[in-house]
Amino acid sequence: MTTLETIQTRRTIKAFKPDPIPENELNTWLEAASYAPNHRMNEPWELLFIGPETRAALNHKTDFGGAPVLIGVVSKPAASVVEREENIMAVSCYIQNFMLAAHEAGAGVFWSSLGGTARGHEVLGIPGEQDVIAVLAVGYPQEIPAAKERTPITDKISYLP
Numbered sequence: 001m002t003t004l005e006t007i008q009t010r011r012t013i014k015a016f017k018p019d020p021i022p023e024n025e026l027n028t029w030l031e032a033a034s035y036a037p038n039h040r041m042n043e044p045w046e047l048l049f050i051g052p053e054t055r056a057a058l059n060h061k062t063d064f065g066g067a068p069v070l071i072g073v074v075s076k077p078a079a080s081v082v083e084r085e086e087n088i089m090a091v092s093c094y095i096q097n098f099m100l101a102a103h104e105a106g107a108g109v110f111w112s113s114l115g116g117t118a119r120g121h122e123v124l125g126i127p128g129e130q131d132v133i134a135v136l137a138v139g140y141p142q143e144i145p146a147a148k149e150r151t152p153i154t155d156k157i158s159y160l161p
C-alpha cells in the first residue's frame with residue numbers, strides 16, 4: 001500500500017476476530033509510532049496493557065468488539081496548559097501512526113474515548129489531572145465498515161492576505 005492508500009483505507013474497526021496478534025508485530029507498530037512529531041522530544045505517550053480484570057471493570061457495551069488486545073494510551077503529566085495541550089497533540093499523532101502501521105499489516109484498531117471519563121480514570125488508576133487519550137482495541141478485523149464520506153477539503157480552506 002502507498003501512504004495515501006493506507007491513510008484512505010484505514011477504518012475504525014468495531015468487530016474483531018479472536019486471533020491473537022503476534023507480540024513482535026504489535027511491538028513493531030508501537031515502536032514505529034514513536035516516530036510521531038513531539039515537541040522537545042518529550043515523547044509524552046505512555047501505554048497501559050489492559051488485562052482481563054481491568055477490561056471487565058471498564059464494562060464496554062460491546063466488550064470492544066471482542067478485540068484480543070486493549071491498550072490504554074495516556075499523556076504524560078505537564079507543567080503548563082500549553083505543555084499539556086501539546087502533549088495531547090503529540091499523543092494523538094502517535095496513535096494515528098500506530099493505527100496506520102497496524103492497518104498496513106492487516107490489523108485494525110478501534111479508538112474508544114471510554115478511558116477519558118471519570119470512571120475510566122478510576123478503573124485505569126490514572127489521576128484526574130492526567131489525560132487518558134484513548135483505549136485502543138486492537139486485533140484482526142471481522143468486518144471492515146465502509147468509509148464515511150468526508151467534506152471536500154476545499155470547503156475547509158480560507159486564504160489569508
Ligand SMILES: Cc1cc2nc3c(=O)[nH]c(=O)nc-3n(C[C@H](O)[C@H](O)[C@H](O)COP(=O)(O)O)c2cc1C
Nearest residue numbers: 010011012013110111112113114133145146147148
Ligand atoms: C479522539 C477520538 C475519540 C473517539 N472515540 C470513539 C468512541 O468513544 N467510540 C466510537 O465508536 N468511536 C470513537 N472514535 C472513532 C470515530 O468514531 C471514527 O474515527 C469516525 O467515525 C470516522 O470513522 P473512521 O475512523 O472509520 O474513518 C474516536 C475517534 C477519535 C479521534
